[in-house]
Amino acid sequence: MTAGITFITDQLRLPLARHLGRALQSLADAGWLLDPQHIAGRVKVGTPTIYWSEPFQNVAAFGLFEAPSLDEAHQGITRLQEAGWGQTFERTQWIVGPRDLPPSLGEGPFDQGLGFLALWDWNDAWHAASASERAAYDLDCDVAFEYDVELGCDIFGRFDTSATSDWDHAALWEVPDLRTMTEAMHGHEIQDDFMFTTSHHLIGRPIALSRLEERLS
Numbered sequence: 001m002t003a004g005i006t007f008i009t010d011q012l013r014l015p016l017a018r019h020l021g022r023a024l025q026s027l028a029d030a031g032w033l034l035d036p037q038h039i040a041g042r043v044k045v046g047t048p049t050i051y052w053s054e055p056f057q058n059v060a061a062f063g064l065f066e067a068p069s070l071d072e073a074h075q076g077i078t079r080l081q082e083a084g085w086g087q088t089f090e091r092t093q094w095i096v097g098p099r100d101l102p103p104s105l106g107e108g109p110f111d112q113g114l115g116f117l118a119l120w121d122w123n124d125a126w127h128a129a130s131a132s133e134r135a136a137y138d139l140d141c142d143v144a145f146e147y148d149v150e151l152g153c154d155i156f157g158r159f160d161t162s163a164t165s166d167w168d169h170a171a172l173w174e175v176p177d178l179r180t181m182t183e184a185m186h187g188h189e190i191q192d193d194f195m196f197t198t199s200h201h202l203i204g205r206p207i208a209l210s211r212l213e214e215r216l217s
Contacts, residue, residue, distance in 0.1 A: 017084020051204030
């Protein structure tokens, strides 16, 4: 079973650590997917990608990699730290978990798109709900997700992160623009998606990690 490695970083330090690119290439050679468009199956080889979020929020960047297994995910994180990831980003929250839903793809990739990271917990109302109430809620959420795809949004699947973090699930979207993202969230509100969850959302622009210095200079 593959594993998602969601990461949220703070305090970028340039230049990038010298050996970081080599470590990422080694992980790619071992079967890691380092670009959401590679995860989606649109490209055969993906460039390691992050979502630069500092213009929008008080974190530097976030992203999603996918490893062949949970063990390889944790081993790879250690390898990245040893290669200088911690020299490039002062703090990183790693959120690891097995995939439990496949991608649902819209119209990406987008020239000026945005990444939208969603982390959520089931709240007290969900834990108190009956099986039939949860089933009805799931159907309502399916309607919201289908609407996202109709709007053109890419959803790169969902990962169960309950065993390794304070969040129950993590998922990454790519959307064409802020207007589309706002409309998609309006659709989720109509379907009462947030009735049973406590959520945390981040947005950022996709940037190839190798071009980070060039884009931010």
